[in-house]
Amino acid sequence: MKKEQFIQFMEEGNLSVPKYLLNNYVNLGLNEKEFILLLHVHSFVESGIIFPTPMEIADKMTIDPSECMEILRHLLQKGYVSISDEMDEYSIKYERYSLQPLWEKMITYMMDQNKQTTQSMNQQQEM
Amino acid sequence: MKKEQFIQFMEEGNLSVPKYLLNNYVNLGLNEKEFILLLHVHSFVESGIIFPTPMEIADKMTIDPSECMEILRHLLQKGYVSISDEMDEYSIKYERYSLQPLWEKMITYMMDQNKQTTQSMNQQQEM
Amino acid sequence: MKKEQFIQFMEEGNLSVPKYLLNNYVNLGLNEKEFILLLHVHSFVESGIIFPTPMEIADKMTIDPSECMEILRHLLQKGYVSISDEMDEYSIKYERYSLQPLWEKMITYMMDQNKQTTQSMNQQQEM
Amino acid sequence: MKKEQFIQFMEEGNLSVPKYLLNNYVNLGLNEKEFILLLHVHSFVESGIIFPTPMEIADKMTIDPSECMEILRHLLQKGYVSISDEMDEYSIKYERYSLQPLWEKMITYMMDQNKQTTQSMNQQQEM
Numbered sequence: 001m002k003k004e005q006f007i008q009f010m011e012e013g014n015l016s017v018p019k020y021l022l023n024n025y026v027n028l029g030l031n032e033k034e035f036i037l038l039l040h041v042h043s044f045v046e047s048g049i050i051f052p053t054p055m056e057i058a059d060k061m062t063i064d065p066s067e068c069m070e071i072l073r074h075l076l077q078k079g080y081v082s083i084s085d086e087m088d089e090y091s092i093k094y095e096r097y098s099l100q101p102l103w104e105k106m107i108t109y110m111m112d113q114n115k116q117t118t119q120s121m122n123q124q125q126e127m
Numbered sequence: 128m129k130k131e132q133f134i135q136f137m138e139e140g141n142l143s144v145p146k147y148l149l150n151n152y153v154n155l156g157l158n159e160k161e162f163i164l165l166l167h168v169h170s171f172v173e174s175g176i177i178f179p180t181p182m183e184i185a186d187k188m189t190i191d192p193s194e195c196m197e198i199l200r201h202l203l204q205k206g207y208v209s210i211s212d213e214m215d216e217y218s219i220k221y222e223r224y225s226l227q228p229l230w231e232k233m234i235t236y237m238m239d240q241n242k243q244t245t246q247s248m249n250q251q252q253e254m
Numbered sequence: 255m256k257k258e259q260f261i262q263f264m265e266e267g268n269l270s271v272p273k274y275l276l277n278n279y280v281n282l283g284l285n286e287k288e289f290i291l292l293l294h295v296h297s298f299v300e301s302g303i304i305f306p307t308p309m310e311i312a313d314k315m316t317i318d319p320s321e322c323m324e325i326l327r328h329l330l331q332k333g334y335v336s337i338s339d340e341m342d343e344y345s346i347k348y349e350r351y352s353l354q355p356l357w358e359k360m361i362t363y364m365m366d367q368n369k370q371t372t373q374s375m376n377q378q379q380e381m
Numbered sequence: 382m383k384k385e386q387f388i389q390f391m392e393e394g395n396l397s398v399p400k401y402l403l404n405n406y407v408n409l410g411l412n413e414k415e416f417i418l419l420l421h422v423h424s425f426v427e428s429g430i431i432f433p434t435p436m437e438i439a440d441k442m443t444i445d446p447s448e449c450m451e452i453l454r455h456l457l458q459k460g461y462v463s464i465s466d467e468m469d470e471y472s473i474k475y476e477r478y479s480l481q482p483l484w485e486k487m488i489t490y491m492m493d494q495n496k497q498t499t500q501s502m503n504q505q506q507e508m
Contacts, residue, residue, distance in 0.1 A: 014397035103391040143268035
């Protein structure tokens with residue numbers, strides 16, 4: 001392996017995936033393809049490609065662009081990802097994907113889980 | 128959200144996924160389910176559960192234990208993951224999953240890609 | 255670079271540092287040496303060495319074991335790290351470092367910051 | 382803790398630090414302040430601030446802007462970080478920090494270590 005390849009590998013960097021998300025994407029209502037697609041969107045945005053096309057995303061998956069577009073539409077509708085309108089320093093409008101809805105779903109799920117655990121503990125104590 | 132929940136979330140931590148792997152798992156011959164299954168194995172091992180059962184893994188995916196076992200067998204056969212025999216301080220033998228084969232496949236692919244790029248550049252220069 | 259070296263590099267893995275912590279360790283009352291020492295403790299624990307000696311930690315820093323011990327004592331006293339007593343499956347007691355106090359300090363700081371921002375916004379609106 | 386705060390925390394994300402680098406920055410000739418300063422530069426660049434000022438960096442450390450400038454100059458001179466000239470889509474030139482030199486120093490060190498280990502093993506076998 002050449003030095004240049006290793007340096008390029010280092011420059012690409014890593015995607016940090018919260019283990020809580022990895023452990024609970026199914027509980028949040030996602031299947032593997034949907035979850036990975038969100039990771040790809042996350043990775044693109046982090047790398048500066050803030051509004052990747054279905055073609056660019058599909059290119060890194062085992063799906064074709066039309067299936068990718070369909071999954072994206074589904075994820076947008078169900079509120080796992082959103083598109084926000086922004087404006088750059090030259091007043092040119094642009095769109096970007098945001099994973100804020102995913103984090104919101106995750107935290108809501110965490111809080112619900114906690115409530116249920118507390119309730120079942122209270123019920124056990126009462127019995 | 129309670130403090131305790133946030134602390135627990137921090138304690139679970141993150142899984143670092145090399146973006147090169149995320150961008151190239153399809154080129155390495157993996158589909159989404161297989162890739163995610165490997166991430167789960169990676170995450171289990173990092174968390175100290177070094178030989179998770181198919182049931183434990185399937186529990187975090189949209190597949191059932193028997194499908195999980197089949198995918199695991201396929202990944203072991205094709206050399207994406209291996210099982211190594213180790214011995215603890217009390218001379219008790221145990222098994223653990225290792226992702227070394229995956230890293231080896233990845234680096235081999237990186238080196239092949241680089242060769243092909245160099246070759247096609249040489250061919251272009253010759254023309 | 256040999257394949258084996260790259261594989262070993264991959265096996266060592268990465269430490270995920272929350273950018274919020276990186277951006278605010280000074281606000282939490284830490285200097286660079288103390289912050290890095292906590293990262294080393296974090297890294298050791300993740301790698302399975304749950305109670306590293308001051309010598310092991312100092313070995314990876316520009317400080318000697320006695321300075322390391324002093325910093326550790328300071329961090330324990332001030333509540334940035336704690337030592338918890340645990341018991342293994344053979345009922346043998348052991349100690350481990352925990353970064354829970356650090357996460358608690360971080361979340362408390364986050365919440366305080368938020369309150370201050372809200373208050374100053376309210377004051378501005380009142381004026 | 383409010384949901385919005387948690388979402389903001391998630392949006393800031395994590396910095397992935399190779400454990401090999403964490404374990405060997407001293408061997409690469411860096412002290413804690415220099416190492417952390419490089420992590421800050423890395424974090425800024427990842428967040429889209431590709432050429433942070435000494436003031437912006439010092440603001441997150443226990444040093445003042447002039448000490449920060451001095452350390453930066455030292456790191457540039459000794460080849461741990463570099464400044465590269467780039468051009469945007471509107472042909473406007475801009476500068477950015479690059480950590481490529483750091484990765485190169487790291488890989489060179491890894492390879493040297495490996496050679497020494499091999500040599501000492503050969504010497505032991507000869508004896």
